[in-house]
Amino acid sequence: MTTPPLLQVADLSVRYSTDGDDVLALDRVSLSLERGERLAVIGESGSGKSTLTHVLLGILSRNAHVTAARGELDGVDLFGGLTETQWTELRRSRVAYIPQDPNIALNPVLQIGRQLDEALRLSPRKVEKLRRRDEAIALLERVGIADAERVYASYPHQVSGGQRQRVLIAIALVGRPRLIVADEPTSGLDVTVQKTVLDALDELVAETGVSLILVTHDLAVARQRTDRVLVLERGRVVESGATAAVTDDPRHAYTRRLLDAVPSLHEGKLAPTPGLSQVDPGHREGGLVAQGLVKTYVTRDPRRGKILTPAVGGVDLAIEPGTTYGLVGESGSGKSTIARIVAGIDRADEGSVHFRGQDVARARGADLRTLRTRIQYVFQNPYTSLNPRFRIFDVVAEPLRGFKVASGAELDRRVRDALDVVGLEPSIATRTPTELSGGQRQRVAIARSIVLRPELIVLDEPVSALDVSVQAQIMQLLIDLQHEFGAAYLFISHDLAVIRELSDRVGVLRRGELLEEGPVGEVFAQPKHEYTRRLIDSIPQFA
Amino acid sequence: MTLQFEDRAVAEHDEHAETALAEVPGGIAVVGTTPARARPRRSARVVQLTQPSFILSALLVVAVVTAAFLPTLFTSLDPYATDLANKLAAPTWQHPLGTDNLGRDQYARVVYGTGNTLIASLLAVVLGLSVSAVLGILAGYLGGWVDEVVGRFVDIFLAVPGLLVSLMIVTTLGYGTINIAIAVGIGSVAAFTRILRAEVLRVRESDFVTAARLSGLRWWSILPRHVFPHSIGPLIALLALQFGEALLAISALSFLGFGVQPPEPEWGLLVSEGRTYLSSAWWLAILPGIVIVLVVLAANRVSKFIEKVT
The missing domain is CATH 3.40.50.300 (P-loop containing nucleotide triphosphate hydrolases)
Known part of the structure; x- marks a missing residue:
């Protein structure tokens, strides 16, 4: 017996209307995601990648109009008029979100432990009150926080940016989700920290078989860490397929342009555009x-x-x-x-x-x-x-x-x-x-x-x-x-x-x-x- | 806990999306005509504009300003014409606010009094604003001892009730419309200065002000070009509010007899004169009082509107 894909979306369009002015943010986007699969969504700002994550989480703004031929997440019809309560339930149990900027996504006046506790209390797993602390610390350890006890008792400003992002991942894991949607989870972090956070995410996928949608603008990250890729340009899917295949042999001009723009591809200093005239700078000595x-x-x-x-x-x-x-x-x-x-x-x-x-x-x-x-x-x-x-x-x-x-x-x-x-x-x-x-x-x-x-x-x-x-x-x-x-x-x-x-x-x-x-x-x-x-x-x- | 943040993220993304859509390979791009930011504001403006309380307030303010300059539009009676046979009459159709102790039409006196009250209030606000614009901007931008001196001055003025400050000033200056306007204006300097200084402190740290400094501009040209236009936003809402307050203060000073002298009409003075007959002809004091209250409330409402749409 073959299991159906975890997520299937067909012909999804999202339109924002403001004052009679319509903006088409997503235009007939189709995608499917297997269990345990990692999908990269690539695109620049304005490509609709954030809108896509918001659709999947049911957190679109009021002025958005969604149409879709089908949309199914783990057997739940996403666009069949779910009520807010049903969405909440879905978010507590099946789909989790890792926000972009860890510096603003945690409540600055609550200890991290309290914030994890809140998520545990609301999760459908019904963790007993006395077990919650142990559970929270276990989660923190699971996402690779070495001094989990200290972090549990700290306020967000007392831990590093990388640790904050890990805390957010831990919160996302509370409900044992089937799908994690990560919206540029590392763009606010330093490079060395970036790597460890992405490693932690990779490990999670390998261990638990959760599916991951990784929204990113960084093709190198996508190539390294995802199985399939979806390239969005102004709301349309211009290319999709296995990550290695797409990045090795991009079909669409836009994908090629994005690839050319990846700095780590080049060795050494860029050459000036040929045919430029040089102006004599005059004195050149003494810097x-x-x-x-x-x-x-x-x-x-x-x-x-x-x-x-x-x-x-x-x-x-x-x-x-x-x-x-x-x-x-x-x-x-x-x-x-x-x-x-x-x-x-x-x-x-x-x-x-x-x-x-x-x-x-x-x-x-x-x-x-x-x-x-x-x-x-x-x-x-x-x-x-x-x-x-x-x-x-x-x-x-x-x-x-x-x-x-x-x-x-x-x-x-x-x-x-x-x-x-x-x-x-x-x-x-x-x-x-x-x-x-x-x-x-x-x-x-x-x-x-x-x-x-x-x-x-x-x-x-x-x-x-x-x-x-x-x-x-x-x-x-x-x-x-x-x-x-x-x-x-x-x-x-x-x-x-x-x-x-x-x-x-x-x-x-x-x-x-x-x-x-x-x-x-x-x-x-x-x-x-x-x-x-x-x-x-x-x-x-x-x- | 996270939902609120997500909502905000949506808004930010939208805005970002709008501006970035215009970027085209090659750098030379056709850009959409309206920046995304302007849009939600415009619709908010329409919602605010159509609120009945705002419409009524705006109409009242317009009517009062018109009355200040063209009193004949509102009444054909002479505010100085006495009619002793008909003194202290109750409101009728002919005399909507009754007549005073000399039989003068109270309504005509309120209408003609508008000029005195309003011009004094406007003068006070303009004076307060211009003095504090200079003080606030210099204190905020230059900092150091200038800031210290201005700061202490503001602290002192804020510690004493504004009306008391105005009273002190008017006793030294003497009576008259201009004098109470100056007194009230100086009394309001502290509030304006404090807000403006805070705004300037915010704006002076922005990158474009640093850029202007690196572009060789001196502080006296940076202030009017870069700092002032970005600092006065919150002040405009405060302006309307302060106008209401100034009106109240002017009326209060006139009530105490520091403003124009009888027989010239002025709102505070009318209340003061009517006070004597409170037991026999209450409308003489109460009705002009209500007019003052309504105009002050209308000014506050208009200020609220400005605050919301900017």
């Missing part, structure tokens, strides 16, 4: 030299007095003109602090930053202003770094006006040139940032940073807020710009794969200390420090 940077943040707490948080402890680095220095580290490693010191936004407590002989850290007044025209900064989040009320023209023109280097027709020409080299149409100049997509916004931010023709651009995670394919475009753009104008980059990232594609030299930062530093090829081939090795191992490998 940036930072020595012994120390920065400590001081916060005052009425109860505990002064709290000192060391962010950077004695970092040296040097950037040659026209090259890229990649600074890699996990959250809290102090990489943004260094970026801000180098750009002259914040001041170091100790140490010096010399840019072509001038001290950035001590510069004041007119000297500082001249330095700022030579060192520019691109922020991580293009949604906050552009004034939403400004027209794009004014955004890009601001440095020219601020430093009074151009006005009138000259200003006009330089702004249009800058927009042109970052690949934006002139017509965009009259729009406002709110009308643009994330990739376009980041292009505008880059245009603003190059309009002064700086000699050094500090890029603080400029691609991490963007979709993979957009990320690839922006990275190519940065390479091309460097080739054209010969500016040096200080490139900050948590992603070693991205660093490898862009940098000449790389520095590995942990807890404010530079563990290792050297040419990209060397560091990747022969990492000296054990931590660097771990970072490199955590990059999802494709082969």
Whole structure:
């Protein structure tokens, strides 16, 4: 006897209507999932992958209209007008959810034990009150939390991000679900943690035979850890099949584009687009030299007095003109602090930053202003770094006006040139940032940073807020710009794969200390420090 | 416990989806005309606009403002014409609010009094706003000792009831419409300043303000270009609310006799004059009082509306 698939969905469409404006989020999506199978749902933002997870969990917003030819989960008809109570029952026993961001998905004012206890109390397994604690600790141990007792008694802020995500997985396991829906479960986590969380999920599937739907934008993760894949583009399934087959031989152009965008596929620094002219950068000698940077943040707490948080402890680095220095580290490693010191936004407590002989850290007044025209900064989040009320023209023109280097027709020409080299149409100049997509916004931010023709651009995670394919475009753009104008980059990232594609030299930062530093090829081939090795191992490998 | 978070996640995803749909390979993209964010707001605005309490309040405010500038639209009677034979008359069709001790039509006096009361209130609000705009923005953006000084000043003003502050000021300035407007305006500076300072503290940390600093802009050009437009949002709702409060304070000061002097009509003054005849002709004090209450309530309701739609 063959068992029927756990989940079968045919011709599922979801339409959101707002004010008579309809958006088709899912368009005739069909899928089926066997027991114990792992399905990857791939797509960029706006592809409808989150909508798909919400349909399966019955948590769509009120303005969503669902139509489907069939939808069956473990013998339950999903679209046969289930009441909210029935959905609740389904969620308590058959389908579980692992949310995206572990930092906001746990209640910050309740101990983790209480939150697990709540799930256990509501589960249909009827765990006795006195057994619940043991059960909860067993669950925590099962998802790979070593000090389960401590975590049980802790508040969410007292445990690490990876542990928080594991706690969420443990909560998902409470009802012994048949299907786990994980919505980008690791995108908020550091790379090394990412790996362990995904390992924990893999083990669970192997041990318990639960089915997994893993929503991700990362093709490498999908390839490594799933059996089948579903590629969504604007609500339509453009390709599906066995993961290995699809990633080896993508049929659809969109899948191919996503694959090309995976950074870990490439070796070494990207090549500039052929046929670009080079502008002579003029003087090429003397780059940036930072020595012994120390920065400590001081916060005052009425109860505990002064709290000192060391962010950077004695970092040296040097950037040659026209090259890229990649600074890699996990959250809290102090990489943004260094970026801000180098750009002259914040001041170091100790140490010096010399840019072509001038001290950035001590510069004041007119000297500082001249330095700022030579060192520019691109922020991580293009949604906050552009004034939403400004027209794009004014955004890009601001440095020219601020430093009074151009006005009138000259200003006009330089702004249009800058927009042109970052690949934006002139017509965009009259729009406002709110009308643009994330990739376009980041292009505008880059245009603003190059309009002064700086000699050094500090890029603080400029691609991490963007979709993979957009990320690839922006990275190519940065390479091309460097080739054209010969500016040096200080490139900050948590992603070693991205660093490898862009940098000449790389520095590995942990807890404010530079563990290792050297040419990209060397560091990747022969990492000296054990931590660097771990970072490199955590990059999802494709082969 | 998780459901609430999930709901929020849905909303966030939708918004994200809308903006990102426009991204097209090659980077040059055709972008949808309306950003997704504007949509739910528009429908919320329609819901708020059609609420009867809001419609009534808005009509009342419009009527009162019109009466302040064109009193002849509302009454054909002269507020100064005495008719001693018909003094202290009860409300009739001819005199909807009755007549006062000199036989003057009370309704006409309320209508003509609107000008004095309203202009003083508006003046007070504008004055309070402009002083606190300067103080709040400087304190929030510059920080340091400027913040300390402004902060202490605000603390002192908040510790003392606003009306008391206004009384102190008006006794030094002397009587008159302009003087009580100044007094009430200064009394409201503290509330505005505190809110504006908090907003500026939030906005000054945003990336685009840092970007402006790196773009070589000086603080005096960053403030009006980047900080001020993003900080005044909550202030606009407060403005309507404060207008109601100012109106009450102006009326109170006039009631105590600090405002315009008889025989000129003014709402607070009318209540004060009517008070003498409370036992024989209660409508003289009570009805103008009700008018004040209604206008203040209407201003609050309009403020609520602004708060909800922005």
